[in-house]
Amino acid sequence: MNKFAIRTEAIGKQYRIGAAHRRNLREALISSFSAPKRYASRLLMRPTKAAEDSFWAVRDVSLEIRPGELVGLVGANGAGKSTLLKMLSRITAPTTGRAVIRGRVGSMLEVGTGFHSELTGRENVFLSGAILGMSKAEIRRRFDEIVAFSEIEKFIETPVKHYSSGMYLRLAFSVAAHLEPEVLFVDEVLAVGDARFYAKCINKMRSLHASGMTITLVSHHMFLVQTLCTRAICMSHGGVLFDGDPLSAIVAYRKSLDKAAPVRSAAASKSQSKRRGRIDVFQLEPLGEWASDREPYPDAGMKLTFVADAEPNSSVGFRVAVSAVGGFSYYTFYSDPVRVPPSGRITCELQVPELMLLPGHYSIFGGMLKADEANHFLAEEYLQIFVRARGPAPAFDNGSGGSDNLFWNRGIWSTSGNMENDSQIQVQDERNCV
């Protein structure tokens, strides 16, 4: 079926580098007298052939995104992610190729687009909403919802210049989050507010996605890409490096980073890790009975060990999340804040007595973060496991939603009636499913 929400055909954007072509008015005037023809062709802006002083921010990107997909765009700085979003949201024009978008487009490339500091919260909701593409009637209809989401009802009549930065960002995000386009572009704006509001933003994204919206978002937050997106595209040097499932895209991204990173001396890399933090070991050990070293049974457990370097005497936290490869997160473990010993080396262990997962592929995320910053990860690692059914079990794939169930759990039945098949009670936990 030839159905798409976004299709790009060899789209590309070329920029000129440096000041060589940034002419001032005098030069433009002089050259318009001396070489009218050349100036005219400059004005018409035909792509110039001499390309020594130019570079392609995006080159020959051909993609097709289907309606309802939630696509993550990952890649190093300068890979062309934002330029691609800017072309698709019509802020800047492509140099070559073309794109076709089906449906109403909304973009959230910045938090607080159109906000004016002198105006009150209420006034800014209307102003920003209109600029982002909502009609006045639409804003009026959803006004209460927007304000309730931002949780700043009390200050809605106060000029936003008196807001704290958190309040400002929350209100701004709320406006943007209540756009109702069919195709939405989001550029690294989700990490606003505190941990609780962040979770709220992510849930909002999930519900927009669930409502059928096609979302393309740029993020450097791999955990988010992995847990939220149904598909991810890794960009590098203006082109597409990988396009597919989020986890593989993240792996491609990490590899591209390693390749791009300049070779550092041991001393330099040590000082780097002292400043930012690094997970040296993220190890998975079986608890209970496993089929192999990466294949637990649903009722088996696991032990995860972190060995990490962080700034001595700083306070860090650890986080482990178990999610489907398709992105859905099943559960997350949060550690209490831990003080890093003076040596800078810290070890941390997490035991999960029972996985309670249905058979299928899962990804385990391990992250270390600063204790006082909700989503500032110092380091992240990933592991993959494949949960195996015990004995013959109906085959299904949790990624594509073959089952209505989310978890496996142990159940023990007892009844005052007569069970038709007595053995069913005993085999219950082996037949799995809730």
Added chain:
Amino acid sequence: MRTQVKELETASQVHASDAAADTTPLLIIQPLKGLVSLQLPELWKHREVLYFLIWRDIKVRYKQTALGAAWAIIQPLFTMLVFSIFFGRLAKVPSDNLPYTLFSYSALVPWMFFATGLSQASNSLVSSSNLITKVYFPRLVVPMAAVLAGLLDLAISGVTLFVMMAYYHRGTTAHVVWVPALLLLALVTSVGVSFWFSALNVKYRDIRHVLPFVVQLWMFATPIAYPSSLVPEKFRVFYALNPMTGVIEGFRWALLGTNTAPGVMLLVSSTIAVLVLIGGAYFFRRMETTFADVV
């Protein structure tokens, strides 16, 4: 590096193979070859953005000023005082049989609307760079909003003009019905010139420095401090090339009954103004696609 963005009525027009029942509009983004279009339907679709930008400019203009909207009166009033002292009293410039204060103020009301609008609008794109680099809407609304926001000031200073006329016991004439048309001409001129200047200002910030001179020279090329009867007959046609001449002369004629009925002059003025507006709009659209990259 220009984009052509068009919305086709149905998907099936583009891909015959697509389901014919699909009526979702398709948005096509591509570099454009040939002539740009003005995209007037697109502009109309975004009229609420224009409305909100005007509303914002008006709301913000006199925020945190002690005198507030009084500034709308103070500016032309003080200019009038200066003119009255130097041109009226000292230089004894003729004033079409009107009190010189009324003569100059009646011209300053439309002139201030024009000049303030032009200055605000020419810088409007640069000062809203945060919008231009982050969200799409037809950029033409930005300078338009800046000029239109001056309408409130115009209304306030207009009321003052009527107060002044009452003070001098000057009734108005039946020609007063022409006033809206003349103000429209001032508006068209201001918007038209702003299209050129604001688009150029994005790429060449020289405009910001040139603008005050342009506005000042323009003021003296317009019969504000003196009547156009001082201009020799043979230069009149060239003089009328300045659309603001027609506006000011016509304004005095319609409101105060001077014998400066613009006639042919107004025809020339209007033609020029419309040409500047259309040319400006096309020029603006042509420059528009690089705004986000150079602003």
